[in-house]
Amino acid sequence: MPLSVIVKIWTFIVPLIWKLFKIAFSLDWVFTLFENPPKASAAAKKTLNVSEPRNFDSIPGPWPSLPIIGTQWLYMWFGPYQLHKLHFANEDKYAKYGAIVKEHYLWNYPIVHLYDKNDIEEVLKYPSKFPLRPALEAQCIYRKSHPERYKSVGLVNAQGLEWQNLRSKLISDLARPTIIEHTIKQTNIIADQFIDQVRCSIVKDSNTVPLFERLIYRFTLEGIVAIVLDQQLGSLRDEDSPMVEKLMLDTDKLFEVCHDTMYGLPLWKYFPSKAYNQLVECEDIIYDVFAGYVEQAMKKMPDYNSDLGHSILKRIVAAEGVDIRDKIATLIDIVSGGIDSTGNAIIFLLFNILSNERARTEVYREVDEVLSTGTLLTTEILQQMPYLKACVIESLRLSPVAPNVARLLEKDFVFQNYHVPAGTLVVCETGVVGWQEHHYENPRQFFPEGGMEGGRNKILFFPVPLGVGGGRCRGKGVADQEMRVVRAKLLQNFDIEFLEPLETIYKFLISPKGPVKVTVKDRF
Structure with missing residues (x-):
């Protein structure tokens, strides 16, 4: 047996034996075992009105919490929940235990789920310079092992001053209205290519479009590369490109293995697990492909400091005080992160509109009234379609792609009259x-209609899936615009029907479980 394997086994076994020894000679786990019996759901949802907050250990939640694995048994093969159906599990826990729920992760580490709008608002609007978020540990370890590529663990995983430095210098411009408005021309071009590709993909006898979701992801890939890297891959013209197909499969797989390494048992820390090996493979391929495009783009702009214009690429490359490795990694993370997140949101948006007869009729009426054949969509024209905007917001509510936001508390809070100490990991279940x-x-x-002017479904604060406060997604405006443009052009050109309800799966994001079956008929 290789020495490296023996060392890994030894470093895993010794801490495990020590923890088992401490548990065996302590009765604490007996109390943990039965500390959170289920509460009546109706009573649990009422906020307690007493002067003295209850202690942290009395927060309701699933039980028993076992030694070492805590409540992780709930997500094992014999438990009631599945890791790839976490969105349903989180809703079920709210129904059973109420607006605040405590679980225990590995080594009985506590995690608190928040389901109350006011509590979530208090967490996400807390005035922190550096919001503390749980990092993707497996990805961090991989990136730290490749200093030739990565100066840091990347914007998604960085904390504190490092996070603020990367965010303020590299992506602050993404939210500027002038940048968002500038990208709409490129989005129109890519959307027109997408419409042509859909038209070519229609099977004449059945009017079906095989693997419709793959075309959507090709559109989001092509769109985000054009917007961020000032280039076109040609993925909507060359349908059989093995590089493009491999890239899409690997970005999708990356979300899945990040989910598995984050929520599953962390065996990858001690053994080369399948999930970690797949993460390494995906990271390598994505980096190799996109780094090549970034380097090509940088060679074309030697004097990028002279005229930055509205180019996202030029602004990131020209940023001062940031290592070139961080610039490349940030560009790659923006592109790879936007493919599935925006693609999933577009699929959910289309399904929600077209499966509702009232919304379907109104949206076709608005499109036909505002648009004419060959119209270049501008921000002004999009503003003339308020129903379209309301559909995007409502779809993100009903079918969130990112259904929660996690934070490490920087101070003590009181939620639902329970004291929650600083340092606790809380998951804000916005979905x-x-x-x-x-x-x-x-x-x-x-x-x-509920979210439009005078609508009945308006609440003062709703933390939409793209985030709020200091941790909000800087690409929200670009993604929203992309969704509205492609949806308008699709419905302007086609009558689309979904043949089956959408099934969903949780793999770090909520995604449609393909294949997505549709019929598409040309309107002209």
Whole structure:
């Protein structure tokens, strides 16, 4: 047996034996075992009105919490939940235990889930210079092992001053209205190519479009590369490109293995697990492909300091005080992160509109009234379609792609009259908030009118999936614009019907479980 394997086994076994020894000679786990019996769901949802906050250990939640594995048994093969259906598990926990729920992760590490709008608002709007978020540990370890490529663990995983430095110097411009408006021309070009590709993909006898979701992801890939890297891959013209197909598969797989390494048992820390090996493979391929495009783009702009214009690429490359490795990694993370997140949101948006007869009729009416054949969509024209904007917001509520936001508390809080100390990991279940009846009438129905002027489903604060406060997504405006442009052009050109309800799967993001089956008929 190789010495390296023996060392890994030894470093795993010794801490495990020590923890088992401490547990064996302590009765603490007996109390942990039964500390959170289920509460009646109706009573649990009521906020307690007493003067003295209850202690942290009395927060309701699943039980028993076992030694070492805590409540992780819930997500094992014999438990009631599945790791790839976490969005359903989180909703079920709210129904059983109420607006605050405590679980225990590996080594009985506590995690608190928040389901109350006011509590979530208090966390996400806390005035922190450096919001503390749990990092993707497996990805961090991989990146630290490749200093020739990565100066840091990247913007997504960085904390504190390092995070603030990368964020302020590299991506602050993404949210500027002038930048967002500038990208709409490129989005129109890519959307027109996408429409042509959909038209060519229609099977004449059945009017079906095989693997419709793959075309959507090709559009988001092509769009984000054009916007961020000032280049076109040609993925909508060359449907059989093995490089493009491999790239899409690996970006999708990366989300899946990040999910597995984060939520599953962390065996990858001690053994070369399948999930970690797949993460390494995906990271390598994505880096190799996109780094090549970044380097090509940089060679074309030797005097990038002279005229930055509205180019995202030029602004990132020209940023002072940032290592070139961080610039390349940030560009790669923006592109790879935007493919599935925006693609999933577009698929959910189309399904929600086209599966609702009222919304379907209204949206076709608005498109036909505002647009004419060959119209170049501008920000001014998009503003003339308020129903379209309302549909995007309502779809993000009903079908969130990112259903929660995690934070490490920087100070003590009181939630639902329970004391939660600083340093606790809290998960703000924003997706479940959007499904609560006391905020929305018929919350499981798609009702865009509710969010429009004078609508009935308006609440003062709703933490949409793209985030709020210091940790909000800087690409929100670009992604929103991309969704509205492609949806308008699709419905301007085609009558689309979904043949089956969408099944969803949780793999770090909520994604449609393909294949997505549709019929597409040309309107002209």
